[in-house]
Amino acid sequence: MDLPLSFIFSVATIFGLLVFGYLAWIKARANSSNNGKGKKVPEAVGSWPIIGHLHLLAGSQVHHKLLGSMADKFGPIFTIKLGVHPVLIVSNSAMAKQCLTTNDRVFASRPKTMASEILGYNYATFGVAPYGPYWREIRKIILLELMSHQSRKMFAHIRVSEVKSSISDMYKTCKRDEGSSEMMTKVEMKEWFGNLMLDIVVRMIFGVRFSHGQQNEDEYKKAIRRVFVLFGASVPSDAIPGLRWLDIGGYEKTMKKTAIEIDAMIDGWLEGHKKMLGFKEQANESTDRGFMAILLSRLQERKEDLYGFSTDVVVKSTCMALLLAGTDTTSSTLTWALSLLVNNPHVLEKCQKELEKYVGKDRFVEESDLKNLVYLQAIIKETMRLYPAAPLSLPHVSTDDCVVGGYSVPKGTRLMVNLWKIHHDPEVWTDPFEFQPERFLTSNKEIDVKGKHFELIPFSSGRRICPGITFALEAIQLILANMIHGFEFQNPSNDKIDMTESPGLSNVKASSLELLVSPRLPPHVYRVSI
Template sequence: MAIIMTLLMDTCITVLVFYVLLNLRTRHPNRLPPGPTPWPIVGNLPHLGPLPHHTLAAFAKKYGPLIHLRFGFVDVVVASSPTVASQFLRDNDLNFASRPPNSGAKHMAYNYQDLVFAPYGPRWTMLRKICKDHLFSSKALDNFRHVREEEVAILTRILASAGESTVKLSQLLNVCTANTLARMMLDMRLFGDGNGSGDPKADEFKDMVVELMTLAGKFNIGDFIPMLDWMDLQGVTTKMKKVHDRFDSFLDNILDEHKIRKGAHDDMLSTLISLKEDVNGEGGKLSDIEIKALLLNLFSAGTDTSSSSIEWTMAELIRNPQLLKQAQEEMDIVVGRDRLVTESDLTQLTFLHAIVKESFRLHPSTPLSLPRIASESCEVNGYHIPKGSTLLVNIWAIGRHPEVWADPLEFRPARFLPGGEKPGVNVKVNDFEVLPFGAGRRICAGMSLALKMVHLLIATLIQAFDWELANGLDPERLNMEEEFGISVQKAEPLMVHPRPRLAPHTYI
């Protein structure tokens, strides 16, 4: 015990000395953005609280749309307005094209072998090209349109058969998106038999994904004070390693099953396995680790962000029944009540698109952009941004900026309709007012697929059902509190009773 205490004391003294020396060394001759005074050693980390995007938005109100913080030994800058975000992600995009080192990428994402956290360079460019050309191209997505519509129809049958049972909507959405991705990637379903039967593995999968996304969003003190990393003071690294082992076992099992099955596979994984692009500069195929890392990105971010976006949208529509009725009236006019909505109908559903944009604005699935790092010093908004600074874009704050949005806390899709104040906003391009998928070189590679899934699922839930809250809860009392991670979950899952509103044969 005495040895441990001595070691801890020596470590603390070393950290303090390094902190003092670092502050002496990094006094910038140029003007840094304003921000709150950091604490000794840990900097502003204790200020963040359980909902960092809220805290940083409050700082922006006090100090302005560009603020400077210290997380341990690391300079951090936060952009909280469309104008400042565009200066980083458009004007200085190349300078901020890489990710800072972090324990989540190291311990959960196969030591930066994935697409999301891989450093910018030839290997990342090749992985991005592979995804663009083989996974998310228009042709690839069109080829699997029937899969998306079939899985959404299965979800509809399950909901229609619920009767008086209470439904945990996020769980069923997660299963639907996971099975859709699995059929596209692996030519197989992961959960359930397609007839509404449950699968206990689905609960485990949902919990595993949420835990991974929550841990990946943690501000781990070891990332910002490297000499404390080995101590794992918050227990984050230990948890990351455990969830990685669970996910790795999950991926190994589905890869093994894919290899065992006979015959040709009409799926994306077979395409990845057959690739012979020069990924590593050696003329070889993608390694098994690289393939698993890509699958990890798809099955975590691809399911969690979509299902949470849909859950937030349905929560808002249930709280605003007049908007739900208006959306259903549009469905009845465009699609009718004798068949389910399809992807080909979506372009005609103007109000639906406004609903989705408004949900992306008010409830971005990723409230803080994934961090980027400054390769070189630069100037943004008249302030000096030091080399090595971590950049965070507060997407949540931008969507609620009172100088950008009228009545920013009100869920009002009409703002995106002709005659509204923001009719031309397009989440696919860099408008910087609504940034659900980020912007610049690091914009979400799966954006096109995510948009198809989110629009089709929300359209189907609106068209096919009326909705009541569990236990007769008044919609005005619905809990809309958040739980922070890379993606923000509802603190209390949406528990509902779906009531079918279409012709009975549409649910068969």
């Protein structure tokens, strides 16, 4: 079919303007990049006109491993071009420390992207909001009302009851199948961890139970997972803004559809809170109302919008950020941990012996036991080292010129810290690709994951460090301890579990984790009242 001449002319004009703008931008960057403060950062070879290195990201290899291979060639600090945007790639602990301590304020903001605009309520969502007074205000509320020691203690009963309920349900499933010839029950553990974390986080944030089997449950789960994938996608118009009208790949259409689905789910819970009588008094009386009720109560006390955002937008965007941050990443870490344990039965056996020593075999693991389970903690650290939940940190953007490692970094440069590459640095870690929890009991005993030791920063560091570190660690320890204490796990085949990673913002195991499960404690332990 012949195309209209007007259409051809329009495309040619736009393409010409893009080329002209790109060349002008290249010249401007060249004039400003060497500002006398340091030498120019090495740039990876293979850049194409206009698109830069975008073509390299189009392959099947996950981006953190691709960029890790590039770091082997170009060093621990180099740049790539994603369309019109220069991106600083940092791949060792020394360079990461300079970016997230010395230059922490400079790199504290986030770049503008289509996902942050459409899925992030026009940049109101906490994790992708620009650095400034709005972000600081929301962060303060989250830390005080949800992540402080007192708040976590108040919400602890939710985590404990949901874990006990899920374990009891799994035991009942095993008992129903106890007459099978295999004497073990097949359970898809990746899905099981995902459901459990969804139950915990939804109840903590929204004050409701997410009933499995309810209408639209699958759609909600798929929408939540799709948000993670879309935030981690390489969207062409993010690299070359002039292409947005073409919607190459259909990203904008998919994002708008997903945003509507997520907003409808959260808006339903918000309207439910608004309709409850005596809201303000009840919100302060019971944590069963959830963080949404507390946040709504605080914001309703204000007489004006919060830095241009309405109360509804702030509440929904903040709660969505917490929902996403607390489910996919945590369940992924649990999935990787159990996969590693099944692939390394001697480690699993050693951890079970530690549990028997400090807990016994007549009760569940309680939160007060966790401080004694040092080998379990080492397993979790080693899992986060090998499979960080977000292997590439969320992108930062510099708001001023700065110097990193003696190199000049111009204002407007995007920053990506390759956490996966840092965690596999052979100069820091002996046998970096091997699963060796014992390293955290000996040579690396003092290293923790809370952002102070840059050899291991699965939650990142600096101003933009994940505020939910303690919540995530408490949840992962309690769930994993009870699972491996309460059940035996076995791979249905004699092969090792497939450890292939999938692309996206969070590091999700590509395949399912179907295991044979059987109880290992006396029957009365599983009969608990919730």
